Amino acid sequence: MTLNSIFVLVGFIQIALVTFMQWQTYISSVIKTFSIGSYVLAAFLLAAGYVGHEPYLIALGGLTAVIRAWFIPSFLSRMLRRDRWRAREIKPVLGIASTIILSLLFAVFGYVIYAWTMYDYVHSALGAIPVALFLQGAFLIISRRTPTTQLIGYLVMENALYLFGFLFPELPFVVEAGVVLDVIGTIMISGVIVRLKEEPAQNADVDDSTPREDFTELRG
Amino acid sequence: MLLALSLLQLLYVLLLAPLAAGILVKIEEVLESKKGPSVFQPYYDLAKLFRKESLVPTVASPFFMVAPYLTFAFYLLLTLVLPIITAFPLTFGPVVDFIGGGLVFGAAATVKKLAAIDSRNNYSHLGTSRAASVGALSEPIMLLIFIMLGVISQTNNPYVINNVLQTSGAWYGSLVHWFVTIAFFMVLIVETGKLPIESHTMGELGMIDQSMEMEYSGRELALYKWGGYMKHFLLMNVFMNVLAVPFLVPMTPSTTALLVYPVINFIKILALLIVFALLNESVSKYRLFRIFDYVSVTFVFAFLAALVFFTTRTGGGFR
Amino acid sequence: MIWIYYLPVVLSGIGGLLCLVPRTRFEEDVSIIASFAALASSILIAFLPNATSFGLYVDGFSKLMQIMISAVYVLTVIFSIHYLEHIENKLFQANLYFLLLNLFVVSMFFTVMVDNVGLLWVGVEATTVTSALLIATDNNELAVEATWRYIIIVSTGLTISLLATIFIYGGFHTLSLDALLRAPQATKIVSVGALLGIIGYGTKGGIFPMHTWLPDAHGRAPAPISAMFSAILLPVALYTIVRFVQIVPMQSVRNFAVVLGSLSVIVASLMTFSQRQYKRMFAYSSIENMGVALIGIALGGNAFIGSVIIILTHAFAKSAAFFLTGNILAAYRTNTIKDVKAVSRTMPLTGYSLFFAGLAVTGAPPFGTFFGEILIMTRMLQVYGVWFTLVIASFLVVAFVGLNYRVIRMVFSEPVEPSGKMDDNATVPIISLVIAFSMVFLTPVVYFFLKGVVVR
Numbered sequence: 001m002t003l004n005s006i007f008v009l010v011g012f013i014q015i016a017l018v019t020f021m022q023w024q025t026y027i028s029s030v031i032k033t034f035s036i037g038s039y040v041l042a043a044f045l046l047a048a049g050y051v052g053h054e055p056y057l058i059a060l061g062g063l064t065a066v067i068r069a070w071f072i073p074s075f076l077s078r079m080l081r082r083d084r085w086r087a088r089e090i091k092p093v094l095g096i097a098s099t100i101i102l103s104l105l106f107a108v109f110g111y112v113i114y115a116w117t118m119y120d121y122v123h124s125a126l127g128a129i130p131v132a133l134f135l136q137g138a139f140l141i142i143s144r145r146t147p148t149t150q151l152i153g154y155l156v157m158e159n160a161l162y163l164f165g166f167l168f169p170e171l172p173f174v175v176e177a178g179v180v181l182d183v184i185g186t187i188m189i190s191g192v193i194v195r196l197k198e199e200p201a202q203n204a205d206v207d208d209s210t211p212r213e214d215f216t217e218l219r220g
Numbered sequence: 221m222l223l224a225l226s227l228l229q230l231l232y233v234l235l236l237a238p239l240a241a242g243i244l245v246k247i248e249e250v251l252e253s254k255k256g257p258s259v260f261q262p263y264y265d266l267a268k269l270f271r272k273e274s275l276v277p278t279v280a281s282p283f284f285m286v287a288p289y290l291t292f293a294f295y296l297l298l299t300l301v302l303p304i305i306t307a308f309p310l311t312f313g314p315v316v317d318f319i320g321g322g323l324v325f326g327a328a329a330t331v332k333k334l335a336a337i338d339s340r341n342n343y344s345h346l347g348t349s350r351a352a353s354v355g356a357l358s359e360p361i362m363l364l365i366f367i368m369l370g371v372i373s374q375t376n377n378p379y380v381i382n383n384v385l386q387t388s389g390a391w392y393g394s395l396v397h398w399f400v401t402i403a404f405f406m407v408l409i410v411e412t413g414k415l416p417i418e419s420h421t422m423g424e425l426g427m428i429d430q431s432m433e434m435e436y437s438g439r440e441l442a443l444y445k446w447g448g449y450m451k452h453f454l455l456m457n458v459f460m461n462v463l464a465v466p467f468l469v470p471m472t473p474s475t476t477a478l479l480v481y482p483v484i485n486f487i488k489i490l491a492l493l494i495v496f497a498l499l500n501e502s503v504s505k506y507r508l509f510r511i512f513d514y515v516s517v518t519f520v521f522a523f524l525a526a527l528v529f530f531t532t533r534t535g536g537g538f539r
Numbered sequence: 540m541i542w543i544y545y546l547p548v549v550l551s552g553i554g555g556l557l558c559l560v561p562r563t564r565f566e567e568d569v570s571i572i573a574s575f576a577a578l579a580s581s582i583l584i585a586f587l588p589n590a591t592s593f594g595l596y597v598d599g600f601s602k603l604m605q606i607m608i609s610a611v612y613v614l615t616v617i618f619s620i621h622y623l624e625h626i627e628n629k630l631f632q633a634n635l636y637f638l639l640l641n642l643f644v645v646s647m648f649f650t651v652m653v654d655n656v657g658l659l660w661v662g663v664e665a666t667t668v669t670s671a672l673l674i675a676t677d678n679n680e681l682a683v684e685a686t687w688r689y690i691i692i693v694s695t696g697l698t699i700s701l702l703a704t705i706f707i708y709g710g711f712h713t714l715s716l717d718a719l720l721r722a723p724q725a726t727k728i729v730s731v732g733a734l735l736g737i738i739g740y741g742t743k744g745g746i747f748p749m750h751t752w753l754p755d756a757h758g759r760a761p762a763p764i765s766a767m768f769s770a771i772l773l774p775v776a777l778y779t780i781v782r783f784v785q786i787v788p789m790q791s792v793r794n795f796a797v798v799l800g801s802l803s804v805i806v807a808s809l810m811t812f813s814q815r816q817y818k819r820m821f822a823y824s825s826i827e828n829m830g831v832a833l834i835g836i837a838l839g840g841n842a843f844i845g846s847v848i849i850i851l852t853h854a855f856a857k858s859a860a861f862f863l864t865g866n867i868l869a870a871y872r873t874n875t876i877k878d879v880k881a882v883s884r885t886m887p888l889t890g891y892s893l894f895f896a897g898l899a900v901t902g903a904p905p906f907g908t909f910f911g912e913i914l915i916m917t918r919m920l921q922v923y924g925v926w927f928t929l930v931i932a933s934f935l936v937v938a939f940v941g942l943n944y945r946v947i948r949m950v951f952s953e954p955v956e957p958s959g960k961m962d963d964n965a966t967v968p969i970i971s972l973v974i975a976f977s978m979v980f981l982t983p984v985v986y987f988f989l990k991g992v993v994v995r
Binding site: 117118134138141147150151153154157158161164165168169171172174175178179181182185186188189190192193194196197 | 630655657658660661664665667668671672675678683684686687690691694695698701702704705708709712714728731
Binding site for chain 1: 395399510512513515516517519520521523524527528530531532
């Protein structure tokens with residue numbers, strides 16, 4: 001089993017997991033699925049670092065396991081309201097079945113644009129997997145209204161970039177560290193906003209003339 | 221020789237299919253800490269039904285009476301052309317390939333649906349429409365699966381697919397094969413009416429396949445039931461023998477292998493039955509409209525197999 | 540001497556941290572001092588030679604950006620002190636507001652001086668982290684929703700630019716701007732990176748396909764924050780695009796940027812007409828200005844100088860405009876254009892300033908935006924011919940009419956009684972407007988600074 005085929009395996013596990021996330025309406029199971037995906041990614045990085053004797057990859061794998069697989073999911077699930085097992089997507093933008101199929105189409109689309117535009121320059125068919133995953137993550141953001149799920153979509157895109165970066169020479173560690181810091185910062189800030197969004201009754205101005213749930217102003 | 225083997229295969233399926241159904245029920249009951257019926261209960265049921273009188277709705281056309289025999293014949297034909305106890309084609313092997321087999325399955329299902337409509341029973345109509353709408357989605361997926369199997373083996377012949385997967389470790393271990401296998405397993409659950417899709421309680425609201433035979437009685441019902449057992453047995457065999465565990469199926473006519481393999485085959489089926497039983501005991505039924513979500517996930521897996529094939533085909537340098 | 544270049548970041552950073560000291564009104568004094576110190580150090584840096592060592596890349600363009608950032612920083616801090624009193628249901632205390640404000644500026648200073656494309660990304664993403672909560676300062680459901688859209692759309696867009704960074708690194712095996720700009724020949728993989736970079740950073744800069752967060756955020760953020768977003772955050776995003784175009788000066792990349800810029804202009808000028816809220820209207824005007832600036836950046840040569848003039852003039856004029864909308868919102872207690880009437884009578888200073896700010900941001904002749912647009916149009920005429928230029932110019936006219944018509948309706952009309960506290964304090968916006976106006980005369984200075992930078 002070469003590193004190449006493990007890469008394919010890990011990449012498609014991620015794609016299958018995103019499909020699973022599209023299927024799930026319960027937010028806690030989406031978070032758990034993301035956590036599993038990140039663990040797989042971390043294990044892959046650790047294994048690749050161990051086999052190739054690259055301490056850099058081992059460090060990156062450890063960082064992934066701690067930040068992406070453990071900290072962020074637990075932070076996000078703590079951000080859910082009290083009965084977190086009940087939190088779910090109430091009004092999906094589209095039907096679940098159609099979003100699953102569309103997510104697949106996005107993956108195919110990612111493959112196609114990769115093959116058309118980037119393959120000639122990257123010279124590795126494997127790059128199509130992260131690109132597909134990237135678009136699926138973006139679609140997860142578009143297709144859901146729940147802020148937590150949208151954040152997970154963003155994190156899936158980040159994971160896709162991790163996979164993509166693996167095909168290239170590693171970025172300097174200072175950049176990686178900065179990226180991780182920024183992701184943590186984004187998640188923390190989003191946590192505050194998610195809280196505010198989920199508990200409108202407590203902080204909304206009573207005299208606010210705008211009716212609740214009416215975001216017509218933000219359209220157009 | 222081949223003809224004899226064909227007859228052996230026919231008998232094997234005809235006789236053991238009800239047993240598989242009985243074992244499944246038994247395992248489920250044991251898992252629920254109950255004693256459960258005898259594993260031979262399906263045989264008793266069939267024997268009883270064959271002795272009973274047949275009643276036909278006055279509004280039904282003659283087709284109503286023909287349908288059970290027709291479907292049973294279709295399943296008999298399928299038994300002769302699929303790799304069950306051998307991995308080399310028997311006498312009737314060249315008659316149809318996988319696509320053809322799928323068409324015969326489809327024909328049997330269509331005949332059953334038409335007869336159900338003919339019976340003018342409301343619940344039969346309900347079941348027919350449900351089965352048709354699920355089938356309309358799951359059967360193209362089946363086709364996609366066969367196409368992906370064709371990619372693996374360059375053919376649609378189930379025997380060749382078995383041989384390729386049996387001999388080539390690269391294909392067996394490939395992600396293409398495993399995504400197809402997952403997709404087929406999910407379709408198998410739909411086609412055999414296992415739990416996330418269909419529960420075997422007698423509540424009409426959740427029924428799909430069972431409600432179609434509501435107006436039948438006596439010998440016709442027995443044939444339907446027996447045909448159903450055979451259908452499930454055949455599909456499980458396709459899954460185990462061709463896709464999931466294609467090993468040990470004799471590829472050349474050798475007496476010992478041919479004598480031993482039916483036993484091994486039944487052990488494979490038993491393993492699958494245990495999986496089904498665990499599934500039936502651990503998951504709850506989807507609401508009807510959520511079945512389509514499930515089916516679309518199945519489609520995704522079948523399609524991902526194609527995507528894997530295209531990404532890995534050209535290889536490409538790593539680093 | 541190299542430490543001087545770090546001064547803007549360090550000073551505003553210290554100012555930010557000192558805001559945590561729990562003393563009444565201490566954060567205001569600290570922020571004012573920090574902002575003036577940052578402005579002074581930015582001006583000082585302008586007289587120093589370019590720096591390309593110790594992780595720095597400070598050239599003429601960076602210097603101009605630094606001065607612009609610090610000047611708007613000073614104005615915003617001063618205006619904020621006054622304006623915060625108008626916000627009733629604050630999300631957090633004033634010292635947290637100023638802390639975030641200062642850190643926001645730190646991240647922008649960091650972005651325009653760092654010598655690493657990867658850290659450039661880190662800086663831009665840091666602006667998202669630091670500025671997001673500021674939008675929700677006025678704590679209501681719509682502001683929170685706008686903040687959420689800002690976070691999720693911009694973060695998503697920025698992942699694309701991270702992808703671009705990976706591509707750049709894959710092509711050149713270095714991320715140092717200095718080395719990249721001296722790198723011999725752009726390979727094709729890098730051009731893909733540059734395209735993705737333009738899309739990604741264009742999200743932050745309000746460029747067409749992913750500009751949708753911008754009106755929401757500008758419409759709901761408190762006035763000083765809207766001003767800061769429009770005046771300096773969007774140009775910082777364009778700064779990164781300038782670097783990408785410099786690294787990969789290929790025709791395909793430039794054409795792509797021109798297409799996106801033109802689409803931004805077209806969409807924004809059409810959307811200006813359908814706006815019912817003045818802050819959103821000014822937000823679309825920002826999109827339009829950034830679109831024009833992007834076209835200029837892509838065209839290079841004199842058009843690039845034109846873009847920088849537009850960016851500088853727009854920064855001050857638009858911050859003035861948003862400050863003034865803050866005054867109007869405080870007095871009239873409404874966001875909608877049709878409810879605001881006769882500002883020139885109720886608040887003369889605010890009213891007349893808003894009128895001139897509206898002219899300035901839409902490129903009326905005495906202002907720098909006009910000359911910037913002329914420079915860009917001239918170049919566009921040479922490169923893309925008369926028809927394309929006419930189309931873009933006509934959309935600019937559309938935006939001009941659309942915005943100024945509404946501003947005039949707000950400023951000069953039959954009076955109604957404002958419901959809130961009238962507060963015609965327009966000192967800061969007027970200073971801002973004066974700077975915007977004097978930008979015309981500073982054109983030679985801009986030219987001098989950009990001599991070594993101009994995208995060919």
